[in-house]
Amino acid sequence: MIQATVLRLRICLCLAIAYCCVCCGRSDHKGSGQGRQASPLSPVAALGRQLFFDPGLSASGKLACASCHDPRFAYGPSNSRAVQLGGPSLKSQGNRAVPSLRYTLDRTPRWMHVRAYSEIEQLTETDSVPTGGFTSDGRFNTLRDQATFPLFAANEMANRNAVELAAKLAHVPYSRAFVVLFGKAIFSNPSQAVAKATEALEQFELEDRSFHPFSSRFDAWMDGKAMLTHQEMRGKRLFDDPNRGNCASCHLDNRGTDGSHPIFTDFQFEGLGVPRNPEIPANANPAFFDMGLCGPLRTDTASENKAYCGLFKTPTLRNVTSRKVFFHNGRFHSLREALRFYVQRDTNPERWYAVTRQGKVRKFDDLPSIYRDNMDVIDSPLTLHPGQMPVWNHRNIDDVIAFLRTLKDDDVVH
């Protein structure tokens, strides 16, 4: 009896501590100065927080969600690896760079490709491009589904099955929280235990204010509480100019009609044709291609549309200056290099792609040749040709980087 009472006391204490750890974390997500009042995390979200930071859930015992999605780096990678190390002995690698989890999770729409009913309109007017879904190929429609993937991916947390993961969950120090929240039989059903764990991760990511703090200088500027320098403003104009950078056509930077601050993505898919990255082990095989929306990771019916091959979802640019890897395949390791590629892809393709012995540039070399026509050559500045001047010179790039630095949240390092 006394033991049971002590146990209950411990459980309550455990939950209370978890609650206190995160009680300053919840926000209204509005992205304005008023949106920073704290409200406590729900008990499920508090459990999700424990799970997010727990390396014990991986086969290696050393890899937590937070290992790759480091909160000090806006829930992005802390290092410059194109792809991170995972698996039971932390020696496996996947094919994609780790994205930041800040700002996008609660606003990511389900994956979709709306078509206009009218065939003429499809061809000429407002036909929408594919949009949404989690991960850079949009293959998950809910955060809980997305969260399930790394828990079982052989090159990430590498749990072999739900039984193995549920057994770990049953023995974590906070396992009683599962029982309190989901019933005492929760661990007798491994699939259900895993489902509840991913639900808790989802809730943590949605509720905790650290996923959308809106604490950058840009946000202060939007609220009239800070000034941007002349250089930063020049950078913003270059970023916005539809005839030059045209960045804001995808990385939306206008205030919402309710005053909410922008999150610098429209969630749409884009074909930039980023060069092949030899740092990715799978690329040693010349027949391997990560084609984003059309697979090989994505395997649903959407992936059968070959017009989608090579398209990846537009990421947020908030906190982009804290990153050390850029684009889906981590091909570039400095923001300057990524921006130079963006403006010189078409004017100086030989700088970015391999050149054959006959002197021909193998443009869009990270795609099979039959899909290279899918790449964007319609939107400025991707419409230029060799010999033309890039839309930005090095000084313009300095200005744009200065503007992008204003998007760094106040708690993010670098």
Next chain:
Amino acid sequence: MPLRAVRSLFVGLVLSISVLFAALGAAQQAGHGDVHPPIRHVFVLTLENKNYSSIFSQDSPAPYLSRTLVAQGAMLRQYYGTGHGSLDNYIAMISGQSNNPDTSDDCGTFEDFKQTGVADDGQVVGRGCVYPSSVKTVVDQLNTAGFTWKGYMGDMGNDPARESATCGHPVLGMPDLTNEQEGESARVPEGDMYATRHNPFAYFHSIIDSPLCQKDVVNLNRLPNDLKAIATTANFNFITPNVCDDGHDAPCVDGRPGGLASIDAFLRRWVLLILASPAYKKDGLLIINFDEGGSGAIERSKDGAVITVFGESCCNQRAGPNLGTYPRVKISGVGDQKRTRRTLKFGGERTGAVLLSPFIKPGTISDVPYNHYSLLKSIEDIFGLREHLGYAGQTGLVAFGSDIF
């Protein structure tokens, strides 16, 4: 002849002449020899981009509209759209203003109309999207005459970052993000398929600068409550479904099929609701129309596609002062993505329309040509509004008449 007799004759003559003039006036008001029935509650429900032949064919995917409702009311077989964007059609319906290059292109940026003059029939000269407050709409006319009005917009305000829940539109000078449908997310669990370009009220400063816009342009989900009593039902109601329910998309962002199938599903719910309302039963008129037709010819080749849009019109429709000459050619894209769009004329094609009212004999069929300007003229006549705005006042334009009522 005694004086009294002369006076009687004179009075009789005056009365006869008065009656004659009154009759002539009424005939003129109704357009072609008719006096409108005492309709006091009008509902306009506008759908998207369908041709007469696809909507009303034997095997139409919208049997409720093409068969059930047609049998219950009047079928206007020669109803035409007036333009080939969406927006230019909606603007014509409430203001009589003709197309301009920006409204014909659905105004990707929500910019002010830059007026340089005024032409015949009150047509403002210039281009742009949001008309100056000097340009009046049927809403201004109704306000002046003491009638009430409401705009009901599907999904408006579902995502308050895109548009507000009342009088929703982009910030002036900013891109119109409502041209892209928004799927459901944790923040916007119902998604948002509101499109400003289908909400005509958003494009007039005379409306959006007025507090009435916040009160009277609202989400469609307010309609059921407003229909409960005559006192809460506006005299004029303009209903725009979201871009799935109005048939614009197929498939829709939420996975529904869209097109005529979704139109039919929407009508089955909302038409029944309207027809059951006290206001409709007493003196209502429901007009179901389409903004424009969606047909044309498409020729594909390895060099892309050539699209020919016919742009047919009726009723001696005039292009207005802002469009320039036709045919016109617009080329976009490169390689096999190259699109050559040839638009032969400025009209919006034949769509047909269906009207329902206690004053309409079920199964009525009319082959009188009508367009969106005729619609505006008819609404103005029904409410006894003296002025016909813009091309609703075009000489010879016919309003709905005895062929329907």
